[in-house]
Amino acid sequence: MSSGWSQRLVSRRNLLAGAVFAAAAPRAFAAIDRGDDVNEIVARGNLRFAMPRFATRPFFTDATGDESGLDVEMAHGLAAALQVAPTFDRSATTFDDAVARLAAGEADIAICKLSRTLKRGRTIRYSQPYGVLHHGLITNRVRFAHIADGRPADDVVRDFNGEIGVIAHSAFAEFASTNFPNASIREFGDWSSMIDAVRDETLDMAYRDDFEIKKLLVDDPSLTVVARSITLTDKTDTLAIGIRPDASHLAAFADLYLDLARNGVSVKTDEIIARYRADTGA
Amino acid sequence: MAAIDSNPASEFSLSGLLKRVLRSPLTTVLLIGLGIACGLYFPDTARALTPLAHAYLNLLKMVVLPLLVASVIFSITSMMQDPQSVKYLGRVGIAVLVVSFVAVLLSGTLSLILQPGEIGDPQSRIELGKFINSQGHVSTDLELTLASPTEAERPKGLLSIILNLVPSNVFGALANGETIQVLLFCLVFGLAAGQVPKQSSLSLAQGLDAVYRACIILTNWFIWALPFATFILIADQTASVGPEPIKLMARFLMVVGLSTVFFVVASSIIVAVRTGTSLWAAVKAYQPLIMVAITTRSTVASIPWMIELLVERLQFNQVVVELLAPLQAALLRTGPILLYVTGTIFIAQLYGRPLSVADFALIGVSSALLALTTTGMAGLVIISQMSILCGYLKLPFEAAFALFVAVDTVSNTFMTLASVCTVTASTAVIAPRQAV
Numbered sequence: 001m002s003s004g005w006s007q008r009l010v011s012r013r014n015l016l017a018g019a020v021f022a023a024a025a026p027r028a029f030a031a032i033d034r035g036d037d038v039n040e041i042v043a044r045g046n047l048r049f050a051m052p053r054f055a056t057r058p059f060f061t062d063a064t065g066d067e068s069g070l071d072v073e074m075a076h077g078l079a080a081a082l083q084v085a086p087t088f089d090r091s092a093t094t095f096d097d098a099v100a101r102l103a104a105g106e107a108d109i110a111i112c113k114l115s116r117t118l119k120r121g122r123t124i125r126y127s128q129p130y131g132v133l134h135h136g137l138i139t140n141r142v143r144f145a146h147i148a149d150g151r152p153a154d155d156v157v158r159d160f161n162g163e164i165g166v167i168a169h170s171a172f173a174e175f176a177s178t179n180f181p182n183a184s185i186r187e188f189g190d191w192s193s194m195i196d197a198v199r200d201e202t203l204d205m206a207y208r209d210d211f212e213i214k215k216l217l218v219d220d221p222s223l224t225v226v227a228r229s230i231t232l233t234d235k236t237d238t239l240a241i242g243i244r245p246d247a248s249h250l251a252a253f254a255d256l257y258l259d260l261a262r263n264g265v266s267v268k269t270d271e272i273i274a275r276y277r278a279d280t281g282a
Numbered sequence: 283m284a285a286i287d288s289n290p291a292s293e294f295s296l297s298g299l300l301k302r303v304l305r306s307p308l309t310t311v312l313l314i315g316l317g318i319a320c321g322l323y324f325p326d327t328a329r330a331l332t333p334l335a336h337a338y339l340n341l342l343k344m345v346v347l348p349l350l351v352a353s354v355i356f357s358i359t360s361m362m363q364d365p366q367s368v369k370y371l372g373r374v375g376i377a378v379l380v381v382s383f384v385a386v387l388l389s390g391t392l393s394l395i396l397q398p399g400e401i402g403d404p405q406s407r408i409e410l411g412k413f414i415n416s417q418g419h420v421s422t423d424l425e426l427t428l429a430s431p432t433e434a435e436r437p438k439g440l441l442s443i444i445l446n447l448v449p450s451n452v453f454g455a456l457a458n459g460e461t462i463q464v465l466l467f468c469l470v471f472g473l474a475a476g477q478v479p480k481q482s483s484l485s486l487a488q489g490l491d492a493v494y495r496a497c498i499i500l501t502n503w504f505i506w507a508l509p510f511a512t513f514i515l516i517a518d519q520t521a522s523v524g525p526e527p528i529k530l531m532a533r534f535l536m537v538v539g540l541s542t543v544f545f546v547v548a549s550s551i552i553v554a555v556r557t558g559t560s561l562w563a564a565v566k567a568y569q570p571l572i573m574v575a576i577t578t579r580s581t582v583a584s585i586p587w588m589i590e591l592l593v594e595r596l597q598f599n600q601v602v603v604e605l606l607a608p609l610q611a612a613l614l615r616t617g618p619i620l621l622y623v624t625g626t627i628f629i630a631q632l633y634g635r636p637l638s639v640a641d642f643a644l645i646g647v648s649s650a651l652l653a654l655t656t657t658g659m660a661g662l663v664i665i666s667q668m669s670i671l672c673g674y675l676k677l678p679f680e681a682a683f684a685l686f687v688a689v690d691t692v693s694n695t696f697m698t699l700a701s702v703c704t705v706t707a708s709t710a711v712i713a714p715r716q717a718v
Binding site: 135142144145149154158179217221224225230233234235 | 407408409410411412424425426427428429430632633635672673674676677678680681
């Protein structure tokens with residue numbers, strides 16, 4: 001009986017403590033993250049976008065002329081939704097560099113065909129994905145036939161133990177070690193030098209998203225004769241808006257923007273290729 | 283009554299003239315030319331006419347299985363009662379060796395002379411790449427999951443292809459048009475029927491003979507529409523392929539085409555010599571068979587016309603022809619040999635891979651052996667088997683596959699013509715003439 005009484009007392013105390021905590025919680029949460037980042041941006045009058053200085057058409061053009069492309073249009077749309085002006089910081093030399101600027105608070109948002117990775121997720125926030133690509137590989141046909149040595153191509157790719165090329169400081173530099181644990185990874189400064197290495201048979205395979213690989217085939221149809229392109233259908237590369245880590249309200253706003261302005265629809269490789277063809281007349 | 287009396291004479295001359303015109307080799311060449319022109323300049327008309335030609339093709343094909351069953355069982359049963367028959371089978375073996383050797387040598391030599399895969403011109407390579415990419419969306423060559431599938435589907439090996447030739451249910455094989463399975467059953471059934479006492483098997487033999495004769499009569503009925511069907515099908519094929527891939531693969535097609543011309547001419551000469559007629563008479567006799575080969579693009583579907591040509595027109599021994607024509611159609615695979623040798627050398631040249639004498643020997647021997655397994659396969663499957671050869675030589679196959687598929691209509695026509703003419707000539711060499 002006495003034990004039952006004491007249990008009832010404990011539960012009443014817990015209930016009281018819970019009620020007090022519940023009443024205090026919103027204020028405590030607000031103290032940690034007041035969500036005034038959007039107010040700050042509105043007060044400042046501009047939304048700062050980090051975007052690498054090189055071009056990745058049809059997402060964004062290079063820093064020498066006027067910005068245009070899918071991501072630039074989205075940046076303008078997002079800024080307009082906040083009723084502020086967009087400003088573009090094109091000083092980043094790599095995708096990771098753009099992420100570093102967000103992490104340092106030097107930019108509010110990065111919309112630059114930015115892939116979601118766990119490593120980047122440790123330093124910045126991501127919106128929901130607005131684009132879904134697949135992982136892709138491209139290899140010299142003659143070299144691949146030598147490596148395969150009669151084995152089925154699927155098996156060769158799954159157990160790949162040759163040399164795989166990635167762009168340094170890109171998402172695929174991170175994906176490569178996870179997805180091809182037996183391969184040796186070689187980092188390249190840019191995509192074109194990696195493709196030259198594939199053409200010259202000095203690199204076994206180049207690893208990037210399937211859009212970039214299909215784009216190569218559009219730009220240079222004769223490459224199809226030389227190179228074999230591969231899509232990994234169970235490996236997706238999701239593109240999302242990168243947001244500086246302390247801007248929770250802005251992150252929620254970016255999600256809302258994607259939901260309302262784009263109906264939450266993710267753009268796919270073939271649509272991006274169609275846009276690329278329309279932009280370049282390829 | 284007088285008017286009625288006068289009519290038969292005029293009708294006779296008209297039908298005789300029609301017969302001569304429709305059966306002339308020049309008519310064949312003219313209609314092929316007109317078909318190509320129609321396909322290029324009036325593609326919509328060509329496509330609109332296609333259903334008619336396809337219905338006609340089905341008419342031709344529907345005779346094949348009854349005739350095959352009747353003729354093979356009949357001939358095997360008859361030959362089982364003739365101890366001399368074994369010598370024919372030995373000669374078929376020699377024919378396989380000779381034909382394979384000639385086909386490899388010819389197509390290999392022509393490929394080295396004409397260099398079909400040497401495409402150095404950058405613009406041509408761009409056009410090739412554009413064509414490979416032109417099937418709707420830009421697509422990568424291979425799509426796969428990085429994770430291994432739970433139940434990996436492996437391509438069938440040679441052994442399993444051969445083992446699958448044994449039918450578990452012959453009626454199922456007949457219903458599905460599995461010609462080679464049916465042929466195997468007929469061979470075995472004929473061997474068994476040959477062991478049955480003559481008085482018991484006589485009614486079977488008479489029944490099979492009646493089926494055979496009815497099928498031959500059917501083929502003679504159908505043959506009248508053949509020139510028109512050839513025109514429509516050639517027009518449709520030209521309209522669907524278009525000039526671009528033919529231009530890109532012109533030298534490859536030239537090698538296969540010239541090799542085919544060699545086999546058609548050689549076959550006509552052999553038949554002319556064997557029958558003691560002029561070459562022109564032999565070519566004229568060949569005309570319906572050549573048209574059937576062009577329209578059906580199937581060696582098996584041409585078997586009734588081979589038998590009709592050799593037995594009814596050229597008076598070769600019916601029993602021997604009825605056995606040898608289907609058997610050799612399965613074993614003398616001239617067309618696939620031409621494709622494999624030319625195709626593999628084409629790919630090696632396309633990728634700038636030098637070939638040693640040992641490589642050529644490997645291509646020759648492997649092509650001849652691989653071609654033996656292609657009996658009854660569809661054109662695209664025959665092409666896909668080339669990946670085995672490319673695997674031996676560590677050559678990439680996939681991009682070239684798209685090119686071969688694009689011109690399959692043309693190359694398959696050549697292949698069928700080469701095979702059909704070789705089988706006919708070989709049968710004419712081996713089979714004796716009918717005793718008059």
